[in-house]
Structure formats: structure tokens, C-alpha cells
Amino acid sequence: xPKTSSVLTxxxxxxxxxxxxxxxxxxxxxxxxxxxxAANACQNVKSGKTSDSVKVExxxxxxxxxxxxxxxxxxxxxxxxxxxxxxxxxxxxxxVDIALAAYNGTTGKELTPASGFGDQPAQTVQVNDKAFxxxxxxxxxxxxxxxxxxxxxxxxxxxxxxxISKLNLTAKDSVVFVAxxxxxxxxxxxxxxxxxxxxxxxxxxxxxxxxxxxxxPKTDPPTETKVAVLKQGSGDxxxxxxTVTVQYKGVLWRNGxxxxxxxxxxxxxxxxxxxxxxxxxxxxxxxxxxxxxxxxIPPADGYGAQGSGEIKGTDTMxxxxxxxxxxx
Numbered sequence: 001x002p003k004t005s006s007v008l009t010x011x012x013x014x015x016x017x018x019x020x021x022x023x024x025x026x027x028x029x030x031x032x033x034x035x036x037x038a039a040n041a042c043q044n045v046k047s048g049k050t051s052d053s054v055k056v057e058x059x060x061x062x063x064x065x066x067x068x069x070x071x072x073x074x075x076x077x078x079x080x081x082x083x084x085x086x087x088x089x090x091x092x093x094x095x096v097d098i099a100l101a102a103y104n105g106t107t108g109k110e111l112t113p114a115s116g117f118g119d120q121p122a123q124t125v126q127v128n129d130k131a132f133x134x135x136x137x138x139x140x141x142x143x144x145x146x147x148x149x150x151x152x153x154x155x156x157x158x159x160x161x162x163x164i165s166k167l168n169l170t171a172k173d174s175v176v177f178v179a180x181x182x183x184x185x186x187x188x189x190x191x192x193x194x195x196x197x198x199x200x201x202x203x204x205x206x207x208x209x210x211x212x213x214x215x216x217p218k219t220d221p222p223t224e225t226k227v228a229v230l231k232q233g234s235g236d237x238x239x240x241x242x243t244v245t246v247q248y249k250g251v252l253w254r255n256g257x258x259x260x261x262x263x264x265x266x267x268x269x270x271x272x273x274x275x276x277x278x279x280x281x282x283x284x285x286x287x288x289x290x291x292x293x294x295x296x297i298p299p300a301d302g303y304g305a306q307g308s309g310e311i312k313g314t315d316t317m318x319x320x321x322x323x324x325x326x327x328x
Contacts, residue, residue: 042092042127042142051078051152056178060085060148063117064101064178072105072174077138077153085146088184090127095185095268096140097122097325104167105152105174111167121327122182124245126267134160139179151177185245187268189292189322191231200228200294201253201318211263212320214251214294221253221316225279226296230320233290238273238326240285245270245325253296253316259309268324277302283319289326295319 055067060083090096099116100123103109116122125132127141135158139151155164155173169175188210199222202215238244245268249261262269273284279297287293297317299305307313 044142045079045138047080048078050074051080054150056082068108070108074174079151083148085144087145095126097182099180101178103176105176121243131267139177143181147181189231191233191290194229196228216256225301227283231292233288235289238284242326242328247322250319292322
């Protein structure tokens with residue numbers, strides 16, 4: 001839950017949110033309807049003269065050297081495999097760690113600084129047209145882990161409904177994505193179930209998706225932040241300043257109503273632990289990857305007396321958080 005917004009960034013914030021590679025707005029306080037991964041069947045885009053004309057040098061996961069024959073003109077979406085991987089195949093609905101570079105094909109200039117290469121933490125995206133722009137989904141779907149691809153496309157086809165003018169693009173421009181398909185990210189915590197202390201809200205998980213249903217007890221909320229482990233993971237420990245990837249759901253103590261949920265948006269979210277409200281940060285740091293935690297956060301460790309959106313200044317928030325990955 002960022003300090004600057006009433007909700008956690010949309011799932012699309014996992015990859016270069018500010019550049020418009022997300023399909024959802026980061027500032028919208030209303031979760032969208034759940035995406036159906038089964039509906040995201042791979043289109044398996046083929047290579048063509050345009051995508052083949054983009055030259056990419058460098059080893060997998062190393063920052064690429066990209067040469068674009070500008071102005072690059074294209075009327076279709078094309079994808080060329082530069083490095084062929086031999087890992088698992090990325091399917092519709094999968095959450096995937098990638099490295100990404102994006103360019104204006106007309107000018108050859110970067111749309112945004114490359115991310116996820118070298119020592120940079122990988123970015124988590126989902127093969128889901130409702131969560132990410134179609135060009136990004138087309139770039140990675142059906143490919144094997146360890147693969148590097150080049151995707152070329154008309155700007156409007158690559159970005160779908162996103163306002164491309166914010167990227168200094170026009171409908172006449174083309175775009176180029178260079179993506180390394182690194183690894184698959186789990187979509188739910190896989191730790192061992194733990195019974196929480198008395199007094200916490202009860203949590204039941206959807207058997208299919210893992211989305212929690214949170215039931216608030218008919219008592220007054222605590223006056224200090226309380227955190228309990230529901231599943232104990234065995235992965236890396238989250239440290240202050242880490243970039244974490246999580247699934248989460250937030251409800252209000254006063255009425256149990258949901259105000260934010262990555263599950264509802266259809267993909268995990270990634271952010272730094274230091275970029276969220278104090279109570280959410282306390283819930284994350286010191287926990288192990290694979291854990292699920294529940295956090296009860298009073299206003300003092302949330303949005304304070306001013307509140308935010310539908311969260312009143314007197315509201316206590318309750319989050320259930322699945323910790324999927326951490327990077328530093």
C-alpha cells in the first residue's frame with residue numbers, strides 16, 4: 001500500500017507502471033473484475049521481416065545492445081526469438097519474472113529505462129490481457145524460460161487502450177520490446193499452515209485460487225498494529241527496502257468491505273517495503289518468502305486521521321498477504 005495512493009498499485013505496476021505498459025491505472029481505488037486465466041490462450045505470434053530486422057546483442061539477462069533500423073515501420077505484431085530457452089513453457093495466466101527494454105521504433109529511443117537486467121530485480125508480469133498491455137503479453141506467452149525475444153508492433157496494437165500520448169507515441173509510431181523470460185512466480189503462498197493467536201479475523205481460502213475470505217470478529221479492533229503468520233514459508237527473509245512480490249487483500253474492520261485486492265485484479269503486485277504505509281511494512285519485513293500473514297493496521301500505522309478515499313481516518317485495515325518473492 002503506497003504512501004501516495006489509497007490502494008496498492010495495480011498489478012500492472014509490476015512492470016514499469018509509469019510508462020503505460022500497464023493495462024490498469026495505479027491510482028484507481030476500485031479493483032477490477034477478476035481475470036480468467038483460462039481465457040488467456042497463447043496466440044503464439046510468429047516472426048517476420050520487421051522483428052527480424054532488430055538486432056540484439058548480449059547474453060541472456062545481461063543488458064542488451066539493441067540496434068533498430070529507424071524509422072521502423074510495421075503493420076502487424078511480430079516476434080523473433082533471439083535466444084532460445086529450454087525451461088518450462090509460459091502459459092496463459094502464468095505469473096512470470098522478466099527483464100524488459102522498450103523502444104519507440106520510429107525514433108529508436110527508449111520509452112523508459114530498461115529494467116530487470118544484470119543486478120536489477122526481475123519484474124513480475126502475468127500473461128493476462130486484462131492486467132498488462134497486449135504487446136507485453138504477446139512478447140512472452142508460449143515461450144520457454146531462458147528465452148530472449150524481440151517483439152515489434154504498431155504502437156496502438158502494442159498498448160491497446162492505454163493513452164500512448166503519455167509515452168510520446170502516436171498511432172503512426174511502432175514500438176519494440178526486448179524481453180528475457182526468466183522464471184515463473186507462484187501466485188499463492190506455499191508455506192505450512194499455522195494457527196494464529198486468538199482475536200484475529202478468521203481467514204478461509206478459495207480452494208482454486210487461494211483468494212482469502214476475511215471475517216471480522218464482533219469486537220473492537222486493537223489500537224496497535226498486530227501481525228500473525230497464517231502460513232510459514234521457508235524462503236528468503238524480507239529485509240527493509242526489498243522489492244517484494246505479493247498477493248494481498250484488504251478489508252475494513254468496521255464492516256468487512258474490501259477496498260483493495262491483487263486477486264481481484266488478476267495478478268500479483270510488486271513494490272518496495274519502504275514505499276508502503278508503516279503497518280504494511282511491518283507485516284512484510286522479517287517474514288520469509290512463501291509465508292502468508294494477516295495484519296491488523298490502525299490509522300496510526302495506516303493513513304492517519306486524514307484517511308484515504310473510502311478509508312476513513314478512524315478505520316482499521318485488515319490485510320491478508322501472500323509473500324511470493326523478494327529481491328534486494
